[in-house]
Amino acid sequence: MRAPFVTERLHSLTHLREALGDLSLDDRLKRVRAAIPGRIVLTTSFGIEDQALCHAVFSLGLEIDVVTLDTGRLFPETYSVWAETEARYDRRIRAFYPRHDALEAHIDGHGINGFYASVENRKACCEVRKVEPLARALDGAEAWITGLRADQSSARSAVDAISHDPARGLIKINPLYDWDRPTVVEYVKRHAVPYNQLHDKGYLSIGCQPCTRALEPGEPERAGRWWWEADEKKECGLHVAADGRLVRRSA
Numbered sequence: 001m002r003a004p005f006v007t008e009r010l011h012s013l014t015h016l017r018e019a020l021g022d023l024s025l026d027d028r029l030k031r032v033r034a035a036i037p038g039r040i041v042l043t044t045s046f047g048i049e050d051q052a053l054c055h056a057v058f059s060l061g062l063e064i065d066v067v068t069l070d071t072g073r074l075f076p077e078t079y080s081v082w083a084e085t086e087a088r089y090d091r092r093i094r095a096f097y098p099r100h101d102a103l104e105a106h107i108d109g110h111g112i113n114g115f116y117a118s119v120e121n122r123k124a125c126c127e128v129r130k131v132e133p134l135a136r137a138l139d140g141a142e143a144w145i146t147g148l149r150a151d152q153s154s155a156r157s158a159v160d161a162i163s164h165d166p167a168r169g170l171i172k173i174n175p176l177y178d179w180d181r182p183t184v185v186e187y188v189k190r191h192a193v194p195y196n197q198l199h200d201k202g203y204l205s206i207g208c209q210p211c212t213r214a215l216e217p218g219e220p221e222r223a224g225r226w227w228w229e230a231d232e233k234k235e236c237g238l239h240v241a242a243d244g245r246l247v248r249r250s251a
């Protein structure tokens with residue numbers, strides 16, 4: 001459901017966007033929480049950026065809902081860092097799952113690993129396992145916090161501190177928009193934040209197990225996601241640009 005706050009106040013967030021640039025991560029999140037009324041949701045897939053954000057939110061005790069999408073196809077290491085994170089901060093991270101009837105119909109129609117057969121099958125799997133659960137996770141929220149960084153790929157180079165998700169009618173907050181990977185790693189290590197052990201084995205961007213591989217030396221950060229697809233087809237259903245296009249996950 002589209003929150004009226006978005007259309008009424010988006011333009012007034014310009015000053016907030018500008019103010020965030022000079023702030024630490026902690027102060028960015030505090031400023032966002034103070035500026036935006038209503039429910040704010042942080043989605044985590046337990047990648048290193050999300051772990052940095054979780055650490056800040058939990059340590060500061062901010063009233064921000066931290067949720068995850070359990071696709072059912074995650075790596076064992078991802079479930080481990082999920083449990084480790086809950087133990088470290090004594091917090092439960094709410095999980096959203098695929099609708100069982102939609103998933104059963106999808107598997108019946110495409111097979112358990114049907115996503116390798118075509119881009120359409122892959123998108124259908126992502127829709128059932130990720131996009132629809134995300135919609136429920138964000139239902140009623142005013143703002144959505146993500147771990148997007150502008151330097152992750154050319155397609156994400158326009159990622160800003162604050163943007164608008166027109167499809168979902170949400171304000172999108174990207175507190176790490178101007179961080180690079182070494183800055184994130186340094187932050188996580190300085191605060192002894194739990195992180196996915198796959199990051200030490202060549203997996204920089206971690207999604208579902210059958211759709212993620214380790215990188216070869218020199219490969220771009222997101223090259224290990226849906227590596228069998230042609231680059232121009234590597235679109236994600238979760239992130240939508242301000243003009244309504246899907247954000248491409250180009251390698």
Ligand code: SF4
Pocket residue numbers: 071073115122123125126127129130207208210211
């Ligand atoms: S990343 Fe792969 S397994 Fe996960 S939802 Fe998308 S197609 Fe399905």
